[in-house]
Amino acid sequence: MTVPLGQPRRVAVYSRLAAGIRAQVFPLGSLLPKESDLGTRLGVSRTVVREALMLLEEDGLIHTRRGVGRFVAPELPRAGLERLRPFEEVLASQGQTVGVENLQATIQHATDFVAGGLELDPDANTWFWETRLTRDGEPVALVQEHIPAGRDLRDISPLLAERLRDPQDPGRTLFAVMTDVLGPVFGPGECAMTAGVAGATRGRLLSLAPSAPLLILTQTAQHGGRAAYLAKYIVRAGERLSINQPPQS
């Protein structure tokens, strides 16, 4: 099994198994193969398999029946904004495929808002990615993402700094690239929401009237205890995003 650079093996195994469950390679409600069989199949140790299964159980994708084995859940939880993940995945979890068009990926002098949000020197530069997400060819959201550039980025990850210098990955948001390069190592995060209107520029990019209502999300995420990601997701009215809330206690 090839593991993306910087991604712990248990997380890679988790992702493979989760993808298998979502693709019904392991059908809903079915008994999963034994730890040792999964380990052989995926070319990893039983310990790694066991840790990945623990994560799957925590996320409600599988459950254990004592003395019997592990089963795929009868119904899969639909992940929402309660978790940090690439916005194309948040929209795709509505059940359809989401296209990602890269509009720009540049290094910019940070605005006050961005420098403040990322806790950077006011003279610092930042990476700015803008992508448009589509469904069935229709634009549904704009994603504007900021992370530190230069030394501040190398402090976060030399690997990521290197990767971004290459031609940009087509068809991904910056957060998807970050998670792919570094593994899921971001957080905690905060996602704030409000309503607004499109205005001329965003209206043009989303094929909407300037007066059209929009859902506007501001996402921040930390890495190693400091602000490392700041984004704005601008979403067409009618898209429904969800938050799963645990029972009160």
Add this chain to the structure above:
Amino acid sequence: MTVPLGQPRRVAVYSRLAAGIRAQVFPLGSLLPKESDLGTRLGVSRTVVREALMLLEEDGLIHTRRGVGRFVAPELPRAGLERLRPFEEVLASQGQTVGVENLQATIQHATDFVAGGLELDPDANTWFWETRLTRDGEPVALVQEHIPAGRDLRDISPLLAERLRDPQDPGRTLFAVMTDVLGPVFGPGECAMTAGVAGATRGRLLSLAPSAPLLILTQTAQHGGRAAYLAKYIVRAGERLSINQPPQS
């Protein structure tokens, strides 16, 4: 200590201590009194205190230093939509006081949407509460809440059925009354969000133009494994609601 009916003692103690922390009776960063002292002060056993402290630690309000004791966190997490709670509390967590005006509290024949959402017989009746939330006298949100009525409500809680027959509690949403009567026993829940426009009626109730953009949240929550609460929160543009997201793993 008087415990609201149906509320576990650990949750009552949790609430008391959390309120004390938020009111700075226990200042930020300070050492908390010992378990035994807290127990004496609150008139409950050490076991109950210990369980409440565990909940406070899980929620980031306190932290333990091994061998030293428990400390109030240096900064309090601002709770957001990742938890099920009364909408006036969600808006109040922005730091200001929120007023709640009851517009109506009636038993209605369920619409298809409500009967479906609450998994009720299409002929069933439901409680419908509508409240308007204000800040500094300005309307900021409308809250429209539905729960089962009659037998279906008595199946959930005879106590709650009884309480709703009395004159309505002024200045609370239905969810706040439910949590007050039964304790925090609801969930899991799902909160879905989208953007929309006010339209004439809601615009009038919120003092907005019919074309004004709004944030629209649909909240569902279960009780004992079945749908028990369905609400729509209609929020003025500019209000920022947040979701706290744990680190990726």
